[in-house]
Amino acid sequence: MSFRLQSTGRHAKWLFGAATALVLAVSSAASAQTLTIDSWRNDDADVWNKTIIPAFNKKYPDIKVQFRADPPTEYNAALGARLAGGTAGDLITCRPFDASLDLFKKGHLVAVDDIKGIENFSPVAKSAWQTDDGKQTFCMPMASVIHGFIYNTEIFDELKLTPPKTMAEFKAVLEKIKAHGKYTPLALGTADQWEAATMGFQNIGPNYWKGEEGRQALIAGKEKLTDAPYVKTFTEIASWAPYMGKGFSAQKYPDTQNLFSLGRAAIYPAGSWDIPIFRKQADVKFDAFPPPVPAAGDKCYISDHTDIAIGINAKSKNVEAAKKFLEWVASPDFAAIYANALPGFFPLSNAQIEVKDPVAAKFVGWRKDCASTIRNSYQILSRGTPNLENELWNVSAQVINGTLKPEDAARKVEDGLAAWYEPHKKK
Amino acid sequence: MSTIAATEEMAEDLAGRRGWPLHIVVFLAPAVLVYSLFSIYPLIDTIRLSLFTTDEAGLYHFVGLDNFGRLIGDPTWSGPFWNAFRNNLVFFAIHMVVQNGIGLGLAMLLSLPDLAGRNLYRTLIFLPTMLSVVIIGFIWQLMLSPLWGVAETFLGFFGLGGYFGPWLGQETTALATISLISVWQFIGIPMMLIYAALLNIPDDLVDAATVDGAGPFHVFWQVKLPLIVPTLGIVSILTFVANFNAFDLIYAVKGALAGPNFSTDILGTFFYRTFFGYQLQVGNPTMGATVATMMLMIILVGVLIYLFGVQRRLQRHTF
Structure with a gap:
């Protein structure tokens, strides 16, 4: 023992x-x-x-x-x-x-x-x-990663389209592709929700709320999410629904990528991180244009997200x-x-x-002409409950699905923010 | 001398055995230790954690039942909580009616005396239960996809193509669709349990009823069903516990935000978001523990209702 x-x-x-x-x-x-x-x-x-x-x-x-x-x-x-x-x-x-x-x-x-x-x-x-x-x-x-739109150059050549500069031109381009009938005009799905918010709302939004100016005003409580720029952004993405793929409410991010890389969709609201993926996978030639501005001559802003x-x-x-x-x-x-x-x-x-990759070079080149900003929900505003970023995903998907009006979406996110964030509390 | 010493030793041995029943401790130890360590301790610690809150520096402060008050009383918490609870009830109801109903029917068919290929059917129907939830979720999403799925074409064969929709993406249909996917996966379990119970019914009883003039319909309702009621009870309670603990399929198909607009959010996904956080939402361990404790309470109440309301009134038959 x-x-x-x-x-x-x-x-x-x-x-x-x-x-x-x-x-x-x-x-x-x-x-x-x-x-x-x-x-x-x-x-x-x-x-x-x-x-x-x-x-x-x-x-x-x-x-x-x-x-x-x-x-x-x-x-x-x-x-x-x-x-x-x-x-x-x-x-x-x-x-x-x-x-x-x-x-x-x-x-x-x-x-x-x-x-x-x-x-x-x-x-x-x-x-x-x-x-x-x-x-x-x-x-x-x-x-950082930059938002913009990647488009299929072959389809644009076939239909004799030029990259749009304003939102009106953007709509006209989408309409033409739709009328032609062979291609899905816009590759975007709402099933994953973040696509609607990140590739939609945060992509074109800075042009409406004037980039940093609007973002800082939101943090300071000088602007509210129910103000015109935000409602207009929601209204804009809501109007994309007719141009999106069939059954887009069940379309996930990989579906969206496939739709574009297989050449079945003409325009892809993108994050620049998609470039290396498309370089590897896409059978099509592609190029990019920056988020179109609301009216010709407007100053342009890009989401250049840190x-x-x-x-x-x-x-x-x-x-x-x-x-x-x-x-x-x-x-x-x-x-x-x-x-x-x-x-x-x-x-x-x-x-x-x-930057040697031509499309990536184009993305980074926008920094010269446009003012950079970051996603407006990331700093400070997503600290409380309910979480602004999660709420934006939810309502952005809903306005595109047509189950929520842009005004109601704006009110919902503002109410959520006002519930815990002092500068937005109703006095 | 030596004999005396030996007897003394034996006596000591006997006394030792009678004084402290060591073997009971030894036999109980593995189960007690494992359950205490991996079930009971985490459970109690979760309940303890739900009574605390954290501050900015990460320190814990005791707040009593405040977290529960917030979960039930504060609209930012109670809204999602009751929504998840409601969805969970629907999820459970669909399983009870469809999964257990069809499971019973399949078990009846399987127990038909002159059925060919019984084992093949049994294996095939049980097979999905053994597959990974991730695979199930992936396959069904692909089949139901409006872009590349076969569902629309398949419905088209019957002239029903017009009824197809992006079911997993619509607020009105997403929860039902996902419930039915789960039903499809787990239907083998009630089927097997009920099938085993049906096999236990002696042929004499069925024969006697037939001689008395009962048709197959009567035999089922009056003879077989009453005899398998205890098994149906077990199936129901298993379904209840499994459904109120469910998480994986919804997470695999819809993600932790359980969209669209939280229409597929159940208590499991709500708990996950609260405890671990999601994207920019920082995890809140104490509120997460509160949600987990509420889930425990809900399951406990359900099981108690079953135990005292149903189980004790059941008549058991032994043959």
Whole structure:
């Protein structure tokens, strides 16, 4: 009996020793100037390992970088657990707005205002990773996605159409394609709801609410969602229904993509992230036009949505190396590599970059003529219950389905916001 | 000397056995431990969590029953909650009527004495139950798709093409459609349970009734049905518990926002959105726990009604 006990004791000791050795080995390896990046972009792991990290090592050969990605839906939870357990990477890929702001408030991220290169970013580019007062920035902006319309050039040639500049022209084009009868004019479905809100409402909306001006006014409570610009946007997307695919209320995002990439639909309200997908899958030639303006001569606005950034784990042992990496992320070199390795994700810095993909280049080219803004529900306004972003998905799908009038949709989202957001509360 | 020592040892042994029934503990331990750890503890901890709220810094504060008051009293919470509850009742009603009704009919057909290919039918009808919900959802969405689906063409063969619509996308039809998909998947379970019960009915009883002049219709209503009522009770309560815990099919087909306009939102999807959050909506563990506790209460009340109102009045027959 006593012999057995002793033996288990020895085993336990051995196991404990091995575990300690392992932990020590891992942590010492990590401290030798190795940076680990936590990210949700598992789709881009190849691009990071084969293009981006080697480019960084050309300049900084003595800093080893490791890219570690989780599936997008699990990232927030996994990162939270790692931060709590002290095993998170040195560099943390930042979601826009509240998810990252929360990390900063809890002390997991350090401010990056003193890092060289931060001055290359405009206030809008930084807004997604700043405190509400805009005084502290906690992540280095990496990329944005831009909304617009992708169209099938073959169908446009066949029907002798030109890309529309105003909403009236847009309608005329849709009408012509419909009259021809062979193609679905507009590839858009409402089954997933976000398509209606993101590809519809947030795509053309900035032209109505004048981009940043309207977005800021909404946050300040000076404008309400029941005001004319928002009702007009809802009215506009509601009028698309006759031009959409048969049974569009049961059409999901992959259906929409297939409809366009198989050449059965002429116009696709897009996010720029669709470009690499269509490059791989579409059998058709395609080009893009910016969201049409309400009337000829109006100033144009685009949704240039800040989507991804990178920050430093406050508990990292390699803060100096991490800062060097962020400096590099802020440089034009990185911007050029990132933009061309992942066409459709556009660098946020002010540096002039040559984007080689022609359609992606067109998207990013709109920045010159049009003013950039971000989706109006992302900053501050989606903090409470009911959640503005979710509500917008719901009502946008409903106005296109014809089950809710544009005015009622506007009232519903405004009431939801007024239920918890002080500047919108009825006095 | 040695014999005395041996007897003493035996006596000690006996006393030990009588004093503390160790074997009972040993036999109970696995079940008690596993259930306590993986069922009872999480359940109690969920109820505990529902009595707290979190602040900005992530600290928990005790608030008593405030969360329940909010869930029932505050329109921003009670609206979605009652909507989900109503939809769940419809979901359950469709399962009770269609799934269990057709399940009973199929079991009757299967138990016909001179049916050829019985095992083949049984296997085929039970097969969908064993498939993954994700596959079921995908296949049915594809079949019902207005763009590429076969449903419209199929209806066209019977001249019914005009009745086709985007059923999964319309507020009025989405919940019924998704309920019927779920019915299609799980119909094998009531069928098998009822079929087993029907097999247990001795032939003597049926023969006696037939000799007394009862036709097949009478035999079913007067002899077989009363004998399988306990099984129908079990089937009903299983359906009830499964439906009020349902989540996966709706999440797979309609996503966590359960559109259009929350017309397919049931308690499971409502709980998911509340607890884990969705897109920009940040998860709220304490309100999520409150919803989960309410679900527990609803199921508990249903099961108790069944237990005291139905189960105890049932007459059981043993043959």
